[in-house]
Amino acid sequence: MNVELQPIAQKVHTGQRLDAADARALFASEDIWAIGRLADTVRRRMHGDTTYYNVNRHFNYSNVCALSCKFCDFYRKRNEAGAYEFSTDDARDQARRAREAGATELHVVGGLHPYLPFSYYTDMLRAIKDEYPQLHVKAFTAVEVVHLARIDKRPNDLEGVLRDLQDAGLGSLPGGGAEVFDDRCHDEAYKGKIRSDKWLEVHDAAHRLGLMSNATILYGHIESVDDRINHLLMLRDAQDRAIDNGWPGRFQTVIPLPFIPGESALKHLPGPTGLGDLKMLAICRLVLDNFDHVKTFWIMQTLELSQLALQFGVDDIDGTVVWYDITKVKRDGSTHQETTAGELRRTIVEAGFAPVERDTLYRRVERDGPAWRVVETEPAGAV
Ligand code: SF4
Structure with missing residues (x-):
């Protein structure tokens, strides 16, 4: 191990929290294998050789968006070619398909649609739950929640919107x-x-209400290393806030997302490399000591790199996915992006880890074909 990493290794082995200078030294180091071993130490301390995966589906209800983020290859303006918005019946149909496939989770996000009323979103949720009550609906990024508060003319009532x-x-x-x-x-x-x-x-509002949530960082575009570090430290502070205040909700997992240029306005940028992805995942594991899980989203990192990432602090691979419109990895632009539970298990076993199917709240799932049940009442967090 290079000498600059030795004080950090000492902290990791004695369970001390890393600071911004440590994170900077990790990013500056080219000793990727030593960084991986440190992250693996933490990951095994928390989870042993357990690796989680889930059977889920994604539903992107509309790509119509009022904004035009430069890294985004998903949004369309309302009358532009390729713009779409699904109906409540379409959402119900998604829930029916999820039930037939035995999915435990529907991940629902979309653009910031300028014209749909707040009732569209609550009707969509009710239709999904009406069709398949057992399904967990993980939905709406913080950006969408603020947008919904605005279109419902109560921009300062985030808790009220979340409660509805x-x-x-x-x-x-x-x-x-x-x-x-x-x-x-x-x-x-x-x-x-x-x-x-x-x-x-x-x-914070979601955590106060008892809603669990996740966190991401989109990296490998125009940000600096210090920007990444500040981001991680702000997430860690937010998690401390939830824990110290005894709020019933908190962050469950961090999902570092590599920027994929696609046809975005930043397509001239190269995006991160494989080693850059592994380093980022490992540093997330090391810095975010109050997050239970580090997850790869294989649509972004690929399943092959996700398998290797299990040695770099990752303990969770999301998921079977099926349809995903936001980032298209295939050259033909297809949004059918699916893997099977069997393929996820094979990926995990071949890497020397023990696959465990989880639900959205990290409770173990026992399955008989499409029928499933949760076999633990408490989330399967750190061991
Ligand atoms: S869909 Fe999201 S990322 Fe894309 S332009 Fe709209 S707000 Fe930005």
Whole structure:
């Protein structure tokens, strides 16, 4: 191990919290294998060789968006070719398909549609839960929640909006829309979107209401290393806030998302490399000591790199997915992006880990074909 990493290794082995200078040294180091081993130490301390996966489906209800973020290859303006919006009946149909496939979770996000009323979203949630009550609906990024509060003319009542969504069937919040918590990046690449303070305000409100949530960081575009570090430290502070206040909700997992240029306005940028992805995942595991899980979203990192990432601090691979419109990995632009539970298990076993199917709240799932049940009442967190 290079000498600059030795004080960090000492902290990791004695369970001390890393600071910004440690994170900077990790990013500066080229000793990727030593960084991986440190992250693996923490991951095994928390989870042993357990690796989680889930059987889920994604539903992107509309790509119509009032904003035009530069990294985004998903949005369309309302009358533009390719713009779509699904109906409540379409949402019900998604729930029926999820039931037939035995999915435990529906992940629902979309653009910031300028014309749909608040009732569209609550009707959608009710239709899904009516069709398949056992299904967990993880829906609406913090950016969408703020948008819904605005269209319902109560921009300062985030808790009220979340409570209404919860009453209609919302089970938890995804972690999207965070991008990088930095005003320069915000103003250059996603101006018009909420800033970090608002994103964190939504998640604080959700945690106070008992909603679990996730967190992301979109990296490998115009941000600096210090921007990444600040972002992680702000997430860690927010998690401390939830824990110290005894709020019933908290962040469950961090999902680092590599920027994929696609046909976005930032397509001239190369995006991160495989080693860059592994380093980022490992540093997330090391810095976010109060997060139970680090997850790869294989649509972004690929399943092959996700398998390797299990040695770099990752303990969770999401998921069977099926349809995903936001990032198209295939050259033909297809949004059918699916893997099977069997393939996820094979990926995990071959890497030397023990696959465990989980539900959205990290409870173990026992399955007989499409029929499933939760076999633990408490979330399967750190061992
Ligand atoms: S990233 Fe989200 S808010 Fe930004 S343009 Fe795309 S869909 Fe709209």
